[in-house]
Amino acid sequence: MTKQKNTFISFDPWHPLTQLTPARIGLGRTGMSLPTRANLDFQLAHALARDAVHIPLNFNKLADKLNKLDYDNQTLQSQAENQSIYLQRPDLGRLLSEQSSSALSEKPQPPVDVVIIVADGLSSKAIENHAISFLQLLVPELTDEGYLLAPINLVKHGRVAIGDAIAEHYNAKLCITLIGERPGLSSPDSMGIYFTYRAKAQFSTDADRNCISNIHANGLSYEQALIKLLFLIKGAEQLKLSGVNLKDETTDAALNELDTKNFLLNS
Amino acid sequence: MYKTTIQQLNYDFKTLANLMAKATPARSGDYLAGVAASNNLERVAAQYTLADVPLKQFLTEALVPYETDEVTRLIIDEHDNTAFAKISHFTVGDFRDWLLSEAATTEKLCALSPGLTPEMVAAVSKIMRIQDLILVAKKCRVITKFRNTIGLENKLSTRLQPNHPTDNAAGVAASILDGLLYGCGDAVIGINPASDNLEATARLLHLLNDVIERYKIPTQACILAHVTTTIKAIEQNVPVDLVFQSIAGTQKANDSFGVNLNILAEAHQAALSLNRGTVGNNCMYFETGQGSALSANAHHGLDQQTLEARAYAVARKFKPLLVNTVVGFIGPEYLSDGKQIIRAGLEDHFCGKLLGLPMGCDICYTNHAEADQDDMDMLLSTFAMAGGNFIMGIPGADDVMLNYQSTSFHDALYIRQVLGLRPAPEFEQWLIEHQIFNTHNQLKPITEIPEIFKTSLQKISGGL
Numbered sequence: 001m002t003k004q005k006n007t008f009i010s011f012d013p014w015h016p017l018t019q020l021t022p023a024r025i026g027l028g029r030t031g032m033s034l035p036t037r038a039n040l041d042f043q044l045a046h047a048l049a050r051d052a053v054h055i056p057l058n059f060n061k062l063a064d065k066l067n068k069l070d071y072d073n074q075t076l077q078s079q080a081e082n083q084s085i086y087l088q089r090p091d092l093g094r095l096l097s098e099q100s101s102s103a104l105s106e107k108p109q110p111p112v113d114v115v116i117i118v119a120d121g122l123s124s125k126a127i128e129n130h131a132i133s134f135l136q137l138l139v140p141e142l143t144d145e146g147y148l149l150a151p152i153n154l155v156k157h158g159r160v161a162i163g164d165a166i167a168e169h170y171n172a173k174l175c176i177t178l179i180g181e182r183p184g185l186s187s188p189d190s191m192g193i194y195f196t197y198r199a200k201a202q203f204s205t206d207a208d209r210n211c212i213s214n215i216h217a218n219g220l221s222y223e224q225a226l227i228k229l230l231f232l233i234k235g236a237e238q239l240k241l242s243g244v245n246l247k248d249e250t251t252d253a254a255l256n257e258l259d260t261k262n263f264l265l266n267s
Numbered sequence: 268m269y270k271t272t273i274q275q276l277n278y279d280f281k282t283l284a285n286l287m288a289k290a291t292p293a294r295s296g297d298y299l300a301g302v303a304a305s306n307n308l309e310r311v312a313a314q315y316t317l318a319d320v321p322l323k324q325f326l327t328e329a330l331v332p333y334e335t336d337e338v339t340r341l342i343i344d345e346h347d348n349t350a351f352a353k354i355s356h357f358t359v360g361d362f363r364d365w366l367l368s369e370a371a372t373t374e375k376l377c378a379l380s381p382g383l384t385p386e387m388v389a390a391v392s393k394i395m396r397i398q399d400l401i402l403v404a405k406k407c408r409v410i411t412k413f414r415n416t417i418g419l420e421n422k423l424s425t426r427l428q429p430n431h432p433t434d435n436a437a438g439v440a441a442s443i444l445d446g447l448l449y450g451c452g453d454a455v456i457g458i459n460p461a462s463d464n465l466e467a468t469a470r471l472l473h474l475l476n477d478v479i480e481r482y483k484i485p486t487q488a489c490i491l492a493h494v495t496t497t498i499k500a501i502e503q504n505v506p507v508d509l510v511f512q513s514i515a516g517t518q519k520a521n522d523s524f525g526v527n528l529n530i531l532a533e534a535h536q537a538a539l540s541l542n543r544g545t546v547g548n549n550c551m552y553f554e555t556g557q558g559s560a561l562s563a564n565a566h567h568g569l570d571q572q573t574l575e576a577r578a579y580a581v582a583r584k585f586k587p588l589l590v591n592t593v594v595g596f597i598g599p600e601y602l603s604d605g606k607q608i609i610r611a612g613l614e615d616h617f618c619g620k621l622l623g624l625p626m627g628c629d630i631c632y633t634n635h636a637e638a639d640q641d642d643m644d645m646l647l648s649t650f651a652m653a654g655g656n657f658i659m660g661i662p663g664a665d666d667v668m669l670n671y672q673s674t675s676f677h678d679a680l681y682i683r684q685v686l687g688l689r690p691a692p693e694f695e696q697w698l699i700e701h702q703i704f705n706t707h708n709q710l711k712p713i714t715e716i717p718e719i720f721k722t723s724l725q726k727i728s729g730g731l
Binding site for chain 2: 013014025027029033042045053089091186190206213216219243249262265
């Protein structure tokens with residue numbers, strides 16, 4: 001690991017291509033193996049991602065921010081009491097705790113069209129970094145379209161399917177869940193959005209959902225994610241369904257404005 | 268009938284499904300489903316009992332009802348009794364002894380596979396150690412062809428997986444080039460698209476097709492979109508080599524994936540009609556993984572390893588080029604740590620190979636599982652020893668789109684060196700021809716970009 005040029009290491013002459021992708025390309029090799037520096041860089045990223053799974057989300061802070069924006073919200077909890085149970089028992093992460101269930105049923109039930117859920121999932125950082133910014137784009141857009149929104153539901157230790165019961169409670173047409181995705185080595189704060197039309201507890205399956213994933217600095221932008229979500233909502237309203245039979249056909253032109261030309265095919 | 272007394276304790280397992288679950292080596296998904304043995308003694312009691320079950324019993328006692336499950340109907344209706352006749356008098360325990368004996372040769376195992384059901388191979392795997400799983404799988408040989416030949420003895424192929432978080436064409440191309448220059452990509456160049464979108468899928472299919480044609484690479488392309496998206500792409504005359512789909516072991520679990528046998532048959536026929544293979548016409552690529560049925564609440568009280576083997580019945584109906592068990596992707600709720608992931612990967616390979624499938628393994632883990640690179644090295648080494656057909660090749664083992672860790676280009680080179688495993692012959696020839704590999708299965712020392720990619724890179728270097 002000396003700064004001097006290590007004569008065992010073979011550097012990849014295509015290393016400048018690293019500018020085109022967050023992927024770990026052009027790592028070089030010693031023999032056929034990974035050089036020491038690249039090997040340790042990996043271990044560092046793994047340590048950070050492992051730790052990210054266990055950092056709790058500050059729900060009070062999140063609620064404060066929403067209050068400041070005048071977004072009505074409520075905090076609920078799944079039946080998974082802590083992160084360790086959450087990791088081992090996905091079934092519990094899909095169910096509202098008794099306390100949350102009864103709290104919800106005691107509240108007034110105004111007519112609504114849309115239920116929004118924000119769940120910590122596997123990355124609190126994802127929600128902390130991206131949820132509010134995305135909601136600031138989404139909520140006005142939905143309101144402009146004339147949709148009535150239920151209070152935003154902040155759910156502790158929630159899995160995607162926990163939205164089904166909440167949507168059913170409100171008899172809402174559209175269920176939109178923002179959730180922290182499993183932390184990757186290169187993106188410990190990736191947020192996903194799941195969309196379900198007419199979600200129903202014990203009834204909706206993964207085949208009924210559409211997913212927009214990889215919302216983070218090196219992935220999909222908030223604007224790109226919003227375009228996709230609005231497209232799906234429009235499609236679901238027409239087809240009266242969501243999931244595998246509702247295809248995301250947003251045009252690439254909108255999504256890949258910065259698409260550098262593929263150098264392998266430049267003639 | 269499934270009763271035993273062991274250490275003065277009486278056990279009555281009542282049904283074959285329950286017996287199978289109780290006999291399964293411990294794993295978190297079976298505890299989650301509430302079907303696992305409650306302690307070590309119960310597990311070993313179940314294993315003793317299972318060893319005495321006649322193989323024939325699996326043909327009469329369906330683990331998932333025949334009437335309501337099309338996977339069960341497929342298994343029973345297409346079972347080849349003639350092939351089975353030679354071992355029809357065996358118990359599960361006899362079957363293990365025979366598999367390990369010299370009598371079970373490669374030829375005999377190949378001839379036997381249509382006579383085996385997923386439940387039979389799952390059962391025998393439950394009373395086998397890792398070395399047994401390796402030894403028997405190594406004797407199986409499943410060779411498949413499209414533009415090259417995969418699964419020959421002492422070969423190991425790799426799927427080049429150049430995923431990008433937004434499917435950016437230049438980013439994908441950068442990972443493809445990196446992989447090819449490290450000798451990867453003979454199983455398939457396969458991209459998981461960031462979203463299941465027909466236009467993006469079509470654009471990526473064109474990209475891979477153009478790269479493969481331009482550089483005359485003897486390999487095949489695949490975009491891992493939902494099968495219905497790929498069918499639409501074929502209808503629009505987009506070039507499709509392999510049709511991809513995730514599959515599971517029960518009808519209900521497949522429903523949750525939005526597929527059934529009819530849809531798969533339609534896709535298979537559509538891909539066959541394009542006739543794009545040059546040396547063969549295996550044109551399906553399936554992915555599976557223990558735990559997917561439970562995840563869809565469609566496990567029917569079975570253990571996840573038996574359910575996984577049932578998914579292979581779905582796969583073999585369509586003569587795939589590649590079947591990939593994505594063993595550690597699903598997360599720790601199903602396979603909690605390195606030990607469970609390693610055993611599951613080797614079980615899946617063993618079961619798939621006995622059933623006649625071209626098994627590869629996505630040797631992988633997520634960051635919320637108790638696993639690390641050492642565990643991956645253990646599975647990679649043992650999987651290659653067992654004669655696995657292919658593994659993944661991902662830049663630096665870090666998939667920046669799916670957010671998990673798999674095997675890297677360097678990992679493939681490691682195992683090539685240690686075990687003397689070569690790429691598919693047509694692809695190796697291409698690597699040698701273009702100065703990437705020498706004739707001794709090694710990367711050539713590199714000081715400059717090989718001629719074949721030089722002009723492409725010169726054009727871009729100004730812009731970087």
